[in-house]
Amino acid sequence: MAGPPRPALPPLTGAPLVLGTLALSLAVFMNVLDSSIANVSIPAISGDMGVSPQQGTWVITSFAVSNAISVPLTGWLTMRFGQVRLFITSILLFVLASFLCGIAPSIEVLIAARVLQGAVAGPMIPLSQALLLGSYTPAKSGMALAFWGMTTLVAPIMGPLLGGWISDNYTWPWIFYINIPIGVFAAWATWSIYKERESKTVRLPIDKIGLALLVIWVGSLQIMLDKGKELDWFNSGEIIILTAVALVSFIYFIIWELGDDHPVVDLSLFKGRNFSGGVVAISVAYGLFFGSLVILPLWLQTQIGYTATEAGKVMAPVGIFAILLSPVVGKLLPKIDARYVASTAFLIFALVFFMRSRFTPDVDTMTLMIPTIIQGAAMAMFFIPLTSIILSGLSPEKIPAAAGLSNFVRIMFGGMGTSLTSTLWDNRSALHHAQLAEHSGPGNPAFTAAVQGMQAQGMSEQGAWAVIERTLSVQAGTLGATDIFYMSAILFLLLIGLVWMTKPSRSAAPVDAGGAH
Template sequence: MATSPSAAPAAPGAQPGAGPATPRAMPRQPQPLTGGKLVLGTIALSLATFMNVLDSSIANVSIPAISGDLGVAPNQGTWVITSFAVANAISVPLTGWLTTRFGAVRLFITSILLFVLASWLCGVAPNLETLLAARVLQGAVAGPMIPLSQSLLLSSYPPAKSTMALALWGMTTLVAPIMGPLLGGWISDNMTWPWIFYINVPVGIVTAYATWAIYKDRETPTKMLPIDRIGLALLVIWVGSMQLMLDKGKELDWFHSTEIVVLTLVAIVGFLFFLAWETYEKHPIVDISLFKGRNFSSGVVAISVAYGLFFGNLVILPLWLQTIVGYTATDAGIVMAPVGIFAILLSPVIGRNLPKMDARWVATAAFITFGIVSLMRSGFTTQVDTRTLMVPTLIQGAAMAMFFIPLTSIILSGQPPEKIPAASGLSNFVRITFGGIGASVSTTVWENRSALHHAQLVEQVNPYNPVYHDQLNHLMQMGMSQAQAVGVIERNITQQAAMLGANDIFWISGVLFFVLIGFVWLTRPAKGGGGGSADAMAAH
């Protein structure tokens, strides 16, 4: 779920991720679509969103299959997820400038076709390095797809029905995370993992053709605007260095490695230079001044850290189920799938009633639910049954419905219409970046905590421990040799250590979710209960 409903609704005439110049790129709005064109346009734009979001989650349950086929460790296989997330995060702030330069429709179609090409390259990748390069390309070209699909969809409907358009758009972003693990698991078990990428080819081609046929005469005005090349270069440098440091740290023994130290210094220095440059640049690629607003800064911290925790757990859970518990990829997908049920059912209800409520209370309920779910998972054992696994996943869907919509409303509340696209782009950039960080940190912490627990458990395995001695004799009485019996005990210790390591991550996540409630209450209540922003965007 590297993308989600937290991609804030943009004005029909504004492009997410742009600076102040973007709204002027669309001085006139085309007439809303009607009849069959409206239906086909909605389906085409929703399919593009679905394909994009699906690809951010479909690989989660396929990591063991990909890692095994390419001959790398599962923790290296998670780079397939994080490389996409980071490249996607970097490209989101460019959406506004690219739209103004090339036009929304042309950019959207090009983005889809390049996404199809990158998907094919992922499928034919012969090794991990090639696959990661293709995933970086895929994430980069996917950046404009989500905000542009939203903007084009809003321009297809009359203002009075903008809420319906956003509801239809939001449903695809919630259905895709359900289908991702299920489809990815089924493909991994019954076909070969490249097909999780090949399926994008026919869908993307059909979507691009349908979108062009309907929207080719609705192109937005274009003009030449300067691009902040230095800001973009600094952005790529510090985000890329940070992610490489997080991904390679565990295999290079962290700060005992010169490479990790250098990457960390480059990331820190690059980030500081980036902040200084963007603060004084006339046409910044990222509008840093937005963080001066209390609602924006506190809301972005809350949604981004929470998304990092959520995404990190989303990576750990299927990995643990397949590598330790022995689930197939399909079974792991089935366990993960219920997360979208309540999310789909409750999102329209929350969206309809949010203007009548204080969005801070709704977001607080979401964090409490996320925290409870994480604490429930922290009590899992190696004998956990499927029903016990699915209950917290099902409950988590309700938290998702109460999480994205209210926090997005808080983040955008009080922003003038010309700032909304920039605020949407920046908040999404930070959130997606934290998703990649969450995946890397979670796998690292899991590995370290599992190693610690393994060492502590092994200390108990000695001839002077009566429990160990009795277990060894019991296994040998069942017909095993002493070496076989010791091997069985070692496997059990490894499973138990991995379970305890995962429990630690879930417990820490639960505590942090409760801490994040404080950031929600640092914000001021939005007018109209937090729904004013959405209304303003629809009317703008």
Template sequence: MPLKPLEGARRVWVTLALSLAVFMQVLDTTIANVAIPTIAGNLGASASQGTWVITSFAVANAIAIPITGWLAKRLGEVRLFLLSTTGFVITSWLCGIAPNLEALILFRVLQGALAGPMIPLSQSLLLASYPDEKKGMALALWSMTVIVAPIFGPILGGWISDNWHWSWIFFINVPIGLAAIAISWKELKGRETAITAQPIDKIGLALLVIGVGALQIMLDRGKELDWFSSGEIVALTLVAVIALAYLVVWEKHNPHPVVDLSLFRHRNFSVGVLCLSVGFMLYFGTVVLMPLLLQTQMGYTATQAGLAMAPIGILPVILSPIIGKNAQRLDLRWIVTASFLIFAACFYWRTTFNPQMDFAWVVWPQFIQGIAVAGFFMPLTMISLAGLRADQIASASSLSNFMRTLSGSIGTSLITTGWERREAVHHVTLSSQISVYDPNTSTALAQMHAAGLSQQQAAALIAQDITRQGFFISANEIFWLCSILFIGLTLLVWLARPPFKPAGGGAVVDAGH
């Protein structure tokens, strides 16, 4: 029998505990990014070696997320969530006291692996705590933490690096995690889900580890190694393609798959996950691009860039509960369509970005885009999980979150690589227009000479300006492409079919409290 929904204060406490866990885990994926130079320098490593602090977590996390559903059936959702969160807290503390880079990378691998089940299970356990008519509100509250945490990450990471020791980037997880564990144990210990002693799909697990691990390393190191001009990247790509292809074939015919690919037979799950993945790929790729553009081409500090990005989280906090409260009465496809069109408009707005723009011109599209974000995560998650059985939710949530996480990595790699390569093209084009015989060039050189600059200084200033213009033109092209793709996604979401009935929530009756 399904679990009875929680009521009153118990539901509030469970929502708080699960939100804290999600916030902590999502925050951890972005907070370390801005501190890599500080961490590497402090531990006597190069900046490129320091990037393994990010890569090691991402690879282990990407492998752990899709097997959450399988682990939940063997251990129980509540037990697995508590084990995962406890392990995350312990490894966060170990990361903070790591004596060298090798130890830090090892602890980050463990942290990423243990963190994998936290987000999918928080979603599943939250849905089980709410009645059908309020499941939209539950997902709205959950999605707010996923939205806000990546914005706070760079700001908090930069501030800690500038004012405290980098270890506090990891120590900050300890009190948050302990609070989440204590509340979750108190409120959920009598709500364990059904446990089935499924055999271990050893071949499927091995193929998943090899395929996803190779793919994630390829995406993280591709730009650094110039992609397919590197033998390492070619080899990683071949390993990933072969392993994942075999995984799909193997799991389709395995009675106890480690990843339940049969979920894609559900039309709404396939459409919802595809829209969520492609939309998140475009959204997250530009979340990474924007601070790079502001810091490298406009001289923003990490904290200033973080503050410029932060307004995107304001409107979702206000609108998400409203959308969640009314989700049962609305056709979710219209909400997602409006979201995609607002995304498209905001990206088109950014095609006007230029080196002379002020802070407000950066902030306003971020603020307005918050409307789109509010209508993106929660409605698409509801579409994806609509109509699934209670015992399918953990597997569906883990597979959906895996696809979203992987899409974020793909978006980051594609967009940052495209940005740099298109800049090189524009650099050549702009440079070809610079000539001593050109009246505009002659006038500019004369003005710089009159200001006291030497010939070499003037040439260096022109070269710097060409580079800056090239990066802005390249970024504007990416924004334009993202705008077009979001318009295309509005057609895709209409392949989903109502009714979007609330997803199931658990597997046994509440054993009391």
């Protein structure tokens, strides 16, 4: 993979280009869908397997851990086996793992199959980016990334809706079986179009120590983030040990990789201003976005009384503008500075989160949906230009490693965003509850009047206290959520400064896109 086998392969045209784009996009869709489709099916899976919902969450954790470890290995694996062979092998093994998940007789077998599924899924996303960029002319590379971006935006929204529908109307194994026809078609179409466009392979020794350190620190960090809230964070000896292991092995990993001749992860990419600035911006923004994906439906269901389906409907419109605007952004990107587009996205995100910071417990559905609809526009202008900045100016042989490393950092920040946001929400809600409780009680005339009013309607004193306590909890939970939305709005504004630390970029990898296969 140190360079294409021919000096320059021409871009695809006509039917092969359409079929190639469809195949690569379907593979990514299947991959991203699977990271979220199981979430709503955990009650059904754990009930069927005779385990607690807490044990059932390992179905999600196991996929996330193995996936996070395998993504940054893309660069080394591509050099060893070639882009096309590695991509198709990943798809076929993903299909096999999906089948094994569906027929799993116990939770242990299901978790093992999910570990395999996550591990083989790792190279699929970065390689789809590299193969897609190689299929289009440099001038149309923004359009290529737009098609790619649409699949990564739609899949997380469809996952919970599709997973819930399948679990309600069929049986949970079908959330895995649906991957089989999609994967087989994607593998066949990719091979038929890209088999002549294989990248050159180089036999490199595997960096065993670097790989071991990567597995240890990523695995420890991911488990710590997943289990932190459940185990009360640093009040748990288990969490403290996991944190220490993750930190020490991470430091050793950095030192080892920087000194090794054939590192398993190419950290030298961070020397590039565009790569480092773009990766930090896209990762922090993704963490904030993913945190809101967790908080908003949870707040709606636990505090405002929405059902899971109703909360899903409030979240679903985010895809409307994302799908409509992605091709427009892709078309415009070669003509304008990507930094302007990314800055506009962050301004819209800041507006969306500011609007959410004004929510109250009696908020109506339309008020909830307006920021969600607007957020779709920000998403369309967020992934594509930042990916364009990250990959700009890189030589063809660096693209799979760069795409793998940037996706790895983004995925890790998504996990951190989820854990930190839910913990912060709990802490802010508890603080607001304590502050509100100080102003209630028999010493407060308004409180006494409210209790007496409910007693006059036939309610017992305990019942009246319970109603007021519930009101306080809803108010505290809402204030905690709006605090997070407000903080997110400020952070999005600060990220604009990071975008402008990168150099001008007018299209995704203008030099390399033609050879990024």
